[in-house]
Structures are given as structure tokens and as C-alpha cells.
Amino acid sequence: MRAVGVVAEYNPFHNGHAYHLTMARQVADADVVIAVMSGNFVQRGEAAIFDKWARADQALHHGADVVIELPFHWAVQPAHLFAQGALTLLAALQIPTMVFGAEHPQVDFTALAEQSVNDTRAFKRFDQTYATLFNAQLEAKTGFRLDQPNDILSFSYAMANQQLKRPLVLMPIQRLGADYHEQVLSQQQFASATAVRKAMLTPTDQTVRQLADLVPKQTLASFSQQPAIAGWTPQLWHLLRHTLVVTPVTELANVYQMSEGLEYRLKAAAEENDTWPDFLTAIKTKRYTYSRLLRVCLYTVMHATTAEMVPGQSEYLRLLGFTSAGQRWLNEAKKRFMFPLITRFDRKLKQTTLNLDYRAGTVYEMLTGQAQDFRHNPLRVVTK
Template sequence: MKAVGLVVEYNPFHNGHLYHLEASKTASGADAVIAVMSGNFLQRGEPALVSKWARTKMALKQGADLVIELPYAYATQKAETFADGAISILEALGCSSVCFGSENGEISPFLETAELLNSHHAEYQQLVKQFMKEGMSYPSAQTSAFLSLETDSRPLDLSLPNNILGFQYVRAIQKQKASMRPLTIKRTAAGYHDEDFNSSPIASATSIRKALFSDEQKDISPFVPSSTNELLREYESEHGVLHHWENYFNLLKYTVCTMSMEEMRQIYEVEEGLENRVKSVIMHAESFKEFMEQLKTKRYTWTRLQRMCLHLLTRTTKDQMQQAGGRAPYLRLLGMSDAGRSYLNSVKKNLETPLVSVLSSFSHPLLDLDIKASAVHAMILPEPLRSHCIKREYSTRPFQYDREKGCFL
């Protein structure tokens, strides 16, 4: 069997994701689709709308065959580290290709840009450092360094979010000497950061989340599969909430107020005296939005600061995150279809990375971070639901989806 890998968050699964999944399977000629999915917190430092278990169901119902969790130590990182973790999982599972959405839509510019940066590596790194010293954020410094290289060839626009992430997948494949082939599908209709709907049935996850939290209660049904809509409503009915940062602001304020400056300095992404600014600003802010608006500076992007806040919330230290090397140390299985089970059976004897389906069978410091993150994600829920969700991390076995019958076993 041949598998294509997708790196996803599905927050929530929408029509654009369905298009990407189906187009990826067609472009790769794969028999199975493996989705490496972020857990309960995401790359932009946000809580997922619903639990990873609910999002696993969304993925399986719409065509994913295996859903593997991307550990917290990779899922909540900058694009380069995020990509390293995801690609290492797909390589460990023997994927023949990885397919990502991009604004460009052609793979050759990604390969040419990787070759260009490899040949100008020292110059590029020096320029990044120079621009950061001038007060630029890391992403802006990278873009400016790329544009400042002494070359006439710049085949890829690295100022666009999906191009940036796709490029990091290509770089990760090269660094890890992975055997898989990179493919890309052009994003259609909605842009990554689009906040409003248009006439297309494909909308950005950003606009869908905005609609879900809108006072107007906008209808998202034209932009998501019916199963996504059903699972979102079911989750909100059972849990009384769709998760977002405002739910966690009191917990964040409590955490910051009860930590010493020295404790804060040990937290991942707390750098260059940020602990002083955080302590000062949070005391007077009445909402997470207000706090972030006052905390934001030209040097640090909203996303970078949001990730720092997440690590404060989960009390994740620099030492803990440094245990994440270039390759993920385990494969946490969240769900599978019949095809996914067949694929796993075909590669199991060649797996060198431990496959984890029950937590009691494996332990690792990075897995401890995943467990803690799931507990924090559940902290805003009332009892006894909160305890149930925390215990679920240990008791839930991977979902098995019978695609022919259209039901979970």
C-alpha cells in the first residue's frame, strides 16, 4: 500500500480541507491518507475549538485513514520546528509523499528556493541576525533576508503563510534525508487570514472561527461538511463551550501572578526581559484581547507572544522543550479507518519509532507534555466533565471508523 501524508490542525475541518485531502490522494495515487494533526493546542499558540478526539472524528469521517497526534513540543512551535516534527512522523510511517496546500501551487519553486538558500546559507543566516538586531520579528527578518540575497533568482514568495510552511516541509525532508516526495495543491478561494465569508463554499478556518464566536451566530454550514457541523454542535452541547483564549485568561493571569520572575524566565519563549512586560501588563488587563494588544510590540508578532502565553499557561520550560529533537520520539495513534488499519499492518514490522495506542504502554517526557496540555485544555470545563476529559487521555483507545458502514466501531 502507498500512503500520502498531510500535516493538519482541522480547527475545524472545513470544505477547503476536504478539497485538499481528496486532491492530495489523487495527485499522489495513494491508497491511504495519513493526517498528522496537532493536539489540543495549535501552532499559533491557540486552544483548539474542540478536543483532538472530536477533530479526529471529523478527519476520519471525511477521508483520513490514520490520524496521528503531532506532539505539543512540535505543534506549538515556529514553522521550522513544527515541520521537522511532522515530517519525521510521516517518514517513520513510510509515507511515499507529503502534500501541502500553498499559495504557489507548483512544487518546483519550493525545490529551487531550497537549493538557493542551501547555496547562500551563511549569507542568509547573517542577514536574518542583522534584521533581528534592527528590531524585526523573526518571520519578517527571514523574509527580508531572503529578499536581500545577492541573487537574481527568487522563485518563491516567502511572505505568504502557506508558502512559508510548505517550504519548511521541503527543508525538513532534505535535512532528514527523508524518502518521501513533496507535492503541493494550490489553495483556492479563501486566503489563510481571510476573516469574512464570500460566495465560495471554501472559507478560511479563521473566518469560520470568527463566525462561531460572533454575536450574530452566522451560519457556517455552507463552508463545512455536515459531519463537522454536527460534531461542533454536539461538542458545544455536551461541554457547554467552544474553546478560545478568553476562556483561559483568568487561568493565565493566576499563573503569571503566582510565578516569580525567575520562574517565568525558565518558561519557553520568555526572552529578553519579556517577563517584566507580561507581569506589568496583565495586572491591569480585563481580557485576553486587551492584554495582547497592550503586550504587542514591533519586535514580536502576535503569534510569537500568543505561543509564549500558552507556554506560561502550561508552565512549559525551556528545558522541557529542548528535549524535542529533529525527530518525534513516538507515534500517538488517535484513530484509523479500515484502510488505515490495513496500512498499519503492512508497515508495522518495519516501524522503528514506537507506536502508542494506549498510554500505559509507553512513557516519554514529551508525552508528559501532551498529557499536561490536554489537562489544561479541559480546565475551563465544569466538574465532573473536567475530570472525565482528563481521564479520557488515558482511557480512550484509538477510534476505529468503518467507512463502508459510515460508523465508529
């Protein structure tokens, strides 16, 4: 069976994602589409609007055949590490091709990546994307300006592929629909995930009517069946605030990416501000992007250390669900997987390899009351 890989957060799954899955299957002439998807926390340093099971379910009903979880240590990272993690997993799944959306799919991202200086400094930067670092240079060399979010992500995939010695054939396709950052629901069939989340978190009669045109059936089902979680719920903020207030700065400094005195800044802001928006305003400076700060806040809540977050530790393939076709492919392909396939969460995994994911799952469970890891088998979606 021929498989194609995609990488996503599905936060939540919308019509643009369904379109992307259909196109991926088509352009790669694939029998099955394998999605690597972030778990309960996403790249921008926030809780996902629905848990990973609901989001995997949405994807499996609308075009994906297998969903593998991108672990916390890769998912909650700047774009270049997120891309590196996703491609590492796709490569370990021995998938030959990856399809992704770009604003300018005609650009040869692989060639761009090759041309870029293989600058190891880039890996030490957590504030700026490759694009920002290399843009001037790139534009001078190639005339192309990398400034659209999906072009930038595409370039990150190409760079990661390059660093992994090109295990995947990369196929960019045209990204359709709304602007990535768009806040207001568009009248069209495609809206950004940001706009869909906003409508779900502060629904009005009008936006709820519009949602039915913008997200497929299974996403609407999640919306009606379980609470939609704000990126930083009041409760998640309370856990962060409590941690920052009671933990000495010497211990806070052990948190991943808590550097350059950021621990003092965060602690003081937590002491002086009792709401999340006020806290965020208090910690923001030109030096750090919001995403960087939100991720450090999440690392603090999870007590994630540098040792747990650095690439190159023991990796695994956590199976969240599959369709009938996906199951056939798994049976055929799993003997070639380069990392262990995890289908059951057990005590030993909890205490070792998957401990950070387990902690993230338990924190998410505290926000929603929904069991995350134990008592959860991979989803089976029966398809024709």
C-alpha cells in the same frame, strides 16, 4: 498499500480540507491518506476550537485514514519547527510522499530550499519565518517572491525535508478558495478556517445557515454536540494571569522562549490588566509578533521548559484514530515505524515521554470538561 502524508491543524475541518485530502489521494495515487495533526493547541499559540478527538473524527469521516497527533513540543512552534516536526513524524512513519496546498504549486519548493543558504542562524529565530529571512535573497536569485501564507509554509516543508536529508517526495497542489486570513464567510464553497471559527464562536442565524455549505457533516456534528472553544477562553486567560501574578520572575524565566526580559513585561501586564484583550495590547511591541507572544503565553500556562521543547528528544507516534483502510495499513506498516506507536495512554507515559502532552490535555480538559488522554482509545471509523 501505498500511503500519502498530509499535515494539518483542522481547526476546524472544512470543505477545503476535504478537497485537499481527495486531491492528495489522487495525485499520489494512494490507497490511504495519513494525516499528522496538531493536538489541542495550535501553532499560533491558541486552544483549538474543538478537541483533538473531535477534529480527528471530522478528518476520518471526510478523507483521512489515519490521524497521528503532532505533539505539543512540535505543534506549538514557529513555522520552521512545526514543519520539521511534521516531516520528522511522516518520515518515521516511512511515508514516501507528502501533498500540501500552495498558492503557487508550480514553484519547485525543493529547488528553492536547496538554493537557500543553509543558514543555521535561522533555527535560532523565533520571530521571523524563513521567507522573511531569505526573501530578498530568494527574489534576487530566482525572481519568485514568497509572500503567500501557504507558499511560505510549503517552503518551510521543503527546508525541513532538506534538513532531514529528503526522506519525502513533496507534491504541492493548488490551494483553493478563500484567503487564508479572511475573516468574513465567503459565499463560495470554501472559506478560511478563521472565518469558520468566527462564525462558530459568535453564531448568527445567517452564519449558521452558511456553515452548512462550508464544512462537512462531521464538523457540523461537532458544532452541535460540544462547545466551540475560543482560542483564548476567559478561563485559559485566568490560568495564565494567575501564573504570571504569583510566580516570581526568576522562575518565569525558565519558561521556553521567555527571554530578553519578557518575563517582566508579561508579569507587569498581567498585574495591571484583567481582560485578555487589554493584556494582549499591553504586551505587544514591534519586537515580537502576536504568534510569538501567544506561544510564550501557552508555554507559561503549560510550564513548558526549554528542555521539554527543544527538538531531538524522544519522539513517538500518538495514534488518534483510523478508518478500516487505515487499520489495514497500520497492521502492514507499523513494523517499519521508526518511533514507538502509542495507542494507549498509561501512567508511565504520563510521567515520562508524554508528560507535556498530558499537561496540555489536562488544561484543555479544564476548559471543556471533556476527558482527553486517559479513558480514550483511538477512534475507529468504519468506512466502506
